[in-house]
Amino acid sequence: MTSRTAVPPVVRTATSKVLVLAGLAVFIILIYSVIAGLIGRLIGGTRIWLSLVATVCVAVAFEPARRHIQRWVNQMIYGRRATPYEVLAEITGRLASTESEEGLLQRMASMLAAGTGADRAAVWLRNGSNFLAVATEPAGQESVVAGAGALPGTSELIQDNGEVLGAFTVEKGADETPTGTERLLIADLAGSAGLVLRKLRLGAALEDKAEELRESRRRLVDAQDVERRLLERELYGGAQQRVIAVKLKLGLALQAARAEGADKVAALVAEMVGDAQLAIDQIRTLARGIYPPLLEAEGLGPAVASLAGLASVEVLVHTSVPNRYPLPLEAAIYFCVSESLTNAAKHGRQPVVVTIAETDSALTFSVTDSGPGFDPQSTSAGVGLRNMADRLGTLGGTFTVASAPGSATTVCGHLPLADSRAD
Numbered sequence: 001m002t003s004r005t006a007v008p009p010v011v012r013t014a015t016s017k018v019l020v021l022a023g024l025a026v027f028i029i030l031i032y033s034v035i036a037g038l039i040g041r042l043i044g045g046t047r048i049w050l051s052l053v054a055t056v057c058v059a060v061a062f063e064p065a066r067r068h069i070q071r072w073v074n075q076m077i078y079g080r081r082a083t084p085y086e087v088l089a090e091i092t093g094r095l096a097s098t099e100s101e102e103g104l105l106q107r108m109a110s111m112l113a114a115g116t117g118a119d120r121a122a123v124w125l126r127n128g129s130n131f132l133a134v135a136t137e138p139a140g141q142e143s144v145v146a147g148a149g150a151l152p153g154t155s156e157l158i159q160d161n162g163e164v165l166g167a168f169t170v171e172k173g174a175d176e177t178p179t180g181t182e183r184l185l186i187a188d189l190a191g192s193a194g195l196v197l198r199k200l201r202l203g204a205a206l207e208d209k210a211e212e213l214r215e216s217r218r219r220l221v222d223a224q225d226v227e228r229r230l231l232e233r234e235l236y237g238g239a240q241q242r243v244i245a246v247k248l249k250l251g252l253a254l255q256a257a258r259a260e261g262a263d264k265v266a267a268l269v270a271e272m273v274g275d276a277q278l279a280i281d282q283i284r285t286l287a288r289g290i291y292p293p294l295l296e297a298e299g300l301g302p303a304v305a306s307l308a309g310l311a312s313v314e315v316l317v318h319t320s321v322p323n324r325y326p327l328p329l330e331a332a333i334y335f336c337v338s339e340s341l342t343n344a345a346k347h348g349r350q351p352v353v354v355t356i357a358e359t360d361s362a363l364t365f366s367v368t369d370s371g372p373g374f375d376p377q378s379t380s381a382g383v384g385l386r387n388m389a390d391r392l393g394t395l396g397g398t399f400t401v402a403s404a405p406g407s408a409t410t411v412c413g414h415l416p417l418a419d420s421r422a423d
Contacts, residue, residue, distance in 0.1 A: 023069035024062075031058050104196065105135035108168075112189060113137040116182040118170040124151065125166045125197065133169075154178050156186045160194035165201070168193070218328075218394040240283045247276035285310070292334070300330045304337055304354060311341050313350035320357040329415055332391045333365050336399075339384045340367035340411045347371050362417055368410040373403045388413070 113121035124131040153171030250273045257266035295303035301319040308315035344352045356365045389399040403409035
């Protein structure tokens with residue numbers, strides 16, 4: 001589709017009229033010359049009925065000829081315009097595509113200008129009592145007007161189920177107005193665009209809701225991690241210290257019982273000292289599972305290495321994470337690895353290989369065991385897998401499980417960094 005030449009509107013209009021009149025004059029002369037002249041010579045002499053036939057032919061063919069000549073002149077002056085059918089066909093084809101909102105609206109404005117030969121065409125969206133020009137041809141002429149009555153040029157409201165969603169406007173030169181066919185095109189396009197704008201509006205609303213849901217999930221996970229850290233500190237600083245104090249007192253009681261020769265009491269107290277130490281060990285293990293202090297203090301690598309050392313299965317750790325990262329990212333990978341090791345230990349899948357690495361744009365991890373495997377398609381995800389997917393999802397990450405009966409199981413995670421390395 002060729003573009004229009006940069007000629008002033010008044011000159012284009014005058015030139016168009018002159019060329020159309022000249023074309024019609026040539027057409028009439030040709031008709032008379034062929035019928036009254038050439039045919040008259042062939043049959044001999046000039047007959048009045050040939051002039052009448054020529055007049056009737058001119059009268060019948062005048063309007064079709066004028067339309068064809070006008071089309072040729074318009075194409076010569078303005079360049080080839082899209083026909084109304086081409087405009088509607090292209091816009092309809094775009095509805096099923098995945099084109100962005102901005103791209104689709106700009107395409108509408110461009111096709112509207114091409115179909116009407118307008119100097120300026122615009123797509124307006126309604127925002128309260130105002131209309132905002134969100135796409136224009138030529139591009140980059142956005143503006144705001146108050147109310148439909150202030151829309152420039154020839155306008156057509158875009159409606160869906162009686163609700164005004166926006167408008168189309170077409171502006172031509174000072175002496176030009178859209179023809180009946182062009183007005184019909186604008187009206188038809190506005191009728192089709194109602195569903196488009198409704199779809200775009202619903203899509204934007206859904207995206208807003210999805211982003212709100214992601215933010216809500218992120219806040220929930222952050223709040224859970226805060227509670228985990230508080231509980232871990234309470235266990236270390238509260239319950240563990242009390243049990244240690246009890247163990248120390250029992251140690252003094254054991255010494256006193258042995259000094260008094262109370263062997264039975266001493267044996268019972270010694271057993272109680274062992275129980276207190278066991279309680280201290282369990283509290284420490286529980287606290288590390290809730291939120292490891294090592295993760296916050298030294299980072300992902302040391303924390304995962306410590307986790308592997310405490311696991312009940314053989315674990316090989318390969319880490320390549322030279323940087324510190326925001327704590328939510330480190331916590332997400334740490335707890336995903338922890339859950340994966342728990343699953344591997346539960347099903348006796350060992351040895352287990354843990355790999356954590358930083359790429360140019362992401363932090364990735366994988367946990368691979370050598371167990372019997374399973375069919376992910378026929379096995380529903382447990383609570384642990386769902387929790388891992390939710391944790392990574394709140395940070396824009398992805399989570400996959402690859403396995404098959406008789407082969408290894410690999411849990412993989414991918415978290416985009418987006419320049420989120422901690423200072």
